[in-house]
Amino acid sequence: MPSSPSSLPDFALVGGGLVGACLAEELSSRGASVLVLDSGTEPGHATNRAAGVAVPSLRYLGDREFYDWLRTAKRDLDADMARLEPEYGAFGVARPILRALRETDATTYGEVLDAIGVGAWVDGDELASAAPGLKLPPSRRYLLDEDGLMIDGRRYLDSVRRRCLDQGVTWQQGCTVREVSAEQAAVAVRTDGGTVHADRVVITAGAWSSGKGLAESTGIRPQRGQMAVLRTEENLSCILSSAYYLAPGVGDDIIVGATEEDAGFADHVTTEGIGHLLRFATTAMPGLGDSVPVELRAGLRPVSGTGRPLVGALPGHERIFVSAGHAGHGLLSARCTGKGLATGLVDDDWDALPYSMCPSHPLDGAA
The missing domain is CATH 3.50.50.60 (FAD/NAD(P)-binding domain)
Known part of the structure; x- marks a missing residue:
C-alpha cells in the first residue's frame, strides 16, 4: 500500500x-x-529449515577478526536465550560439540586453539566416555568443547x-x-x-x-543444504562435527546434515544428497541403522x-x-x-x- x-x-x-x-x-x-x-x-x-548447530566454525580460524566476532555472536545468542525464553518459550539447548579434525588441521590450528581456549583435546578412554555410541576413526584428532549449542530456528x-x-x-x-x-x-x-x-x-x-x-x-547466491531428522531410541550426548555433523536436536530427534551444494534456488532434497548423509550417520553411530527418518528437508543458505x-x-x-x-x-x-x-x-x-x-x-x- x-x-x-x-x-x-x-x-x-x-x-x-x-x-x-x-x-x-x-x-x-x-x-x-x-x-x-x-x-x-x-x-x-x-x-x-536450518539444522540448528550454533557454534563458531573452525573454518574461519584463518581470519581471527571474523572468528572473534563469531565468538562475540555466540555470547549475544546466549544472552538472547536468557532474555527471550522466559517470556516466549525455549528455543535452544546447550550441547557439547566434539570436532573430528584431520591431523593436518590439528597441527595447523592447534596453537591458535590452545591460545584462545576453544575446547580440550581428548582421546582414548576420555573419548569413549565423551561420545558413547559413536564409532570414531583413530586417524582423526578430537577436540571437545563444552560450549556447544543447538537452536530451533x-x-x-x-x-x-x-x-x-x-x-x-x-x-x-x-x-x-x-x-x-x-x-x-x-x-x-x-x-x-x-x-x-x-x-x-x-x-x-x-x-x-x-x-x-x-x-x-x-x-549473494543460494547454497543448498540438505539434512535428515531421525527418530531413534539411541542417545547422542554431544554434537559430532566431521565431514558432516550429527547432532541431538532441541527435541528428542537426531539431526544429520548438511550438504553444501550449488543448485540454484532448487530447495528440494535429492536421493544422492540424503544417501550421503545417512551413510555418514550410520557409519559414525551404527545404532542409527534402526532409526526412522521422520523429516527430510533442504534450505537455501545465502553465501557471498x-x-x-x-x-x-x-x-x-x-x-x-x-x-x-x-x-x-x-x-x-x-x-x-x-x-x-x-x-x-x-x-x-x-x-x-x-x-x-x-x-x-x-x-x-x-x-
Whole structure:
C-alpha cells in the first residue's frame, strides 16, 4: 500500500527471516519506526529449515577478526536465550560439540586453539566416555568443547518476531518486493500490492538479496543444504562435527546434515544428497541403522563471494543497505549482526562490524 511522505517509516526491511527480525527489534528498541516486508506465507524460509548447530566454525580460524566476532555472536545468542525464553518459550539447548579434525588441521590450528581456549583435546578412554555410541576413526584428532549449542530456528524467529510486534514494528507477510530504488527524499519499494516509501531500506532477504532492481548486485547466491531428522531410541550426548555433523536436536530427534551444494534456488532434497548423509550417520553411530527418518528437508543458505556476510551501505547508495550472506551461521550471528548494524544506522558507529563484511569489497571484486 502506498505511503505518504509524512508517514514514512524510518526503515523498511526487505526480508523477515532471523537476520531481518533481529535488526527490526534492535532498530525499534532504539526508537526507530520499522516496516518489515516478507514474501513468504510465513517468515523465515532458511531460518525454519536450518539444522540448528550454533557454534563458531573452525573454518574461519584463518581470519581471527571474523572468528572473534563469531565468538562475540555466540555470547549475544546466549544472552538472547536468557532474555527471550522466559517470556516466549525455549528455543535452544546447550550441547557439547566434539570436532573430528584431520591431523593436518590439528597441527595447523592447534596453537591458535590452545591460545584462545576453544575446547580440550581428548582421546582414548576420555573419548569413549565423551561420545558413547559413536564409532570414531583413530586417524582423526578430537577436540571437545563444552560450549556447544543447538537452536530451533523456527522457535527463535517466532520469539524475536513477537518481541518486534510488541515493540510496534509493522510486519507485512506475503508481500513480494519487486524493486528497490532511491528517489530524491526517500527510497521506493515496489511490491505486488503497490509502492511503499521509507527513509532508508535494508535488504535482509537472505539468498534472495541480489537484484531487486538495484544498479549493483550484492553477488549473494543460494547454497543448498540438505539434512535428515531421525527418530531413534539411541542417545547422542554431544554434537559430532566431521565431514558432516550429527547432532541431538532441541527435541528428542537426531539431526544429520548438511550438504553444501550449488543448485540454484532448487530447495528440494535429492536421493544422492540424503544417501550421503545417512551413510555418514550410520557409519559414525551404527545404532542409527534402526532409526526412522521422520523429516527430510533442504534450505537455501545465502553465501557471498568473500565467504563473509555483507553488512552495510551498498556502494553508490546512501539510503540502501544490505545485511545478508550469513551462510551456515545465520542462527549464531543474526543478533550480533543486528546490534552492529543498528548502531551503525542510528549512531553512525560501525566499529562493531568487521571491516571484511563491508559490501564494497565483493562488489569491487576484492577477495
